[in-house]
Amino acid sequence: MKIAIAGSGALGSGFGAMLYRQGYDVTLIDGWEPQTTAVKKDGLHIDINGEQHHLNIPMYQDTEIPQDAQFDVVFLFTKAMQLQDMLGHIKHHIHENTIMVCTMNGLKHERYIANVVDEARIVRGVTTWTAGLESPGQTHLMGSGPVEIGALVPEGQANVDTVYELLEKADLKPLKSDNLQQSIWKKICVNGTANALCTILECRLSNLNESEYARKLVYKLTNEIVQVATIDGVHLNADEVYHYLIDLNDKVGPHFPSMYQDLINNNRLTEIDYINGAVAKLGLEHDILAPVNQFVANMIHAKEEQRQAQ
């Protein structure tokens, strides 16, 4: 079974490394030239929960995948705004049974993936594994999972089983979701509050909990997100989600969320359009307004422009 990691930054490299170490035939693919050059030259250096590994996993620039390469399973791990580009490259290297796995943060990635494979071949999910990239070719993977996965349509269940087996063997702690859409929306609540607010206020997750007013910001955003989620048949209790988020911020207190790392540490564009921006846009399509989520998305974009993020 040939596995591609389409998007081998921090989290992609982590999943690739875990699968490769179990003997799977893994190919890393990425669009960021410094990363592909470093891994091609000297392999991947990865710290997995404190343990150092040096793995010579094959790596290709996304524009230079060998013409005859064909993959049976593709894990999509790009930044949200690079997904369409990556799908454009990878679609030439799949066959009629290739499974596409997407556990990326954000809403409605399946709309783009469904342009390339039918819905039954999309395995969608969310994960709490976290990762970081120290420098090109140097990454780390942290946590204990899980990776929650599910099918978009009933006919996709066999593919979920296949991916489950892969992830289980690689010790990536899979979990079959009994309510995939709910899990996706709950993750949107996490990212749509902590990521955006820590990036605007330039603070750690625990700092949000320390301020009565920051907690009000979390609550307001959550409330809007929960209302928009009903469009997908997901009915969350805003107060329950709010308390879950506050507990979570406590647990991972000193951590800076990924959006903060992208924009504040590295001056990179954020995924805000696929989180708060997507909530507002989806809401608008169905007459459920989420003005504060739209405002937050625009605020992050203003900050990107201010910092000339790329």
Add this chain to the structure above:
Amino acid sequence: MKIAIAGSGALGSGFGAMLYRQGYDVTLIDGWEPQTTAVKKDGLHIDINGEQHHLNIPMYQDTEIPQDAQFDVVFLFTKAMQLQDMLGHIKHHIHENTIMVCTMNGLKHERYIANVVDEARIVRGVTTWTAGLESPGQTHLMGSGPVEIGALVPEGQANVDTVYELLEKADLKPLKSDNLQQSIWKKICVNGTANALCTILECRLSNLNESEYARKLVYKLTNEIVQVATIDGVHLNADEVYHYLIDLNDKVGPHFPSMYQDLINNNRLTEIDYINGAVAKLGLEHDILAPVNQFVANMIHAKEEQRQAQ
């Protein structure tokens, strides 16, 4: 005629100095001990549009106004959140004809002032004079006005005339407003966009114009404010106001608004509850929602807590 400047920080000192230089009997009053101590000891050092002045104007701490002091005209120039305290002190030093002049930023200060004098004795207004405080006893006044003033009720017109004459003699460029409420709300649009956004994004006024997304933030806040303004019978065109604001940000480009100076430079609490917070609160009283203004008010408060502003 005895004039009190109740709140003699930057702008209050400026107005006090302009009146004092015309020979008016002016008394400065303030609640901030370093300021009163400095002025009592060594007079007020003030730069008025680039010209240095050293004026020995009488100054009292707000808690130590001589028992027999009585004022005919009181100019209120506190920070909004200190207004009630100041009124508590000054109410013992007014008589049945004392005029209270309030050209402070923010909404509905007259609700508090009307606890002390009847509405006909309140002269309300807005001003574009700007001022700053370099250190206790050292301030500057900049600009060319105007001070737009008006009556809250028709019976107040004679008091407006009195104040107009004072301001005119002192070269403070008064203007009788032909639509006082509209002027107040237009100023709320200025402060409710530029002050809040420059403080959250930590940028200059011109930077707001440079970002397409920051302009969207200005537009959204303006839109909500214009809707709430209808409660006061004020009907502004949001697009016209928006373009006025963008032009204004261009003109005063390199300037940091007062809220930025308060919170970012000096770690002081802001007047946000009297601007965006007041818009949201007033809207709520009349079922006109302004969720983004409320969110921005909470965001500024979160930032105050984060910085332990005082």
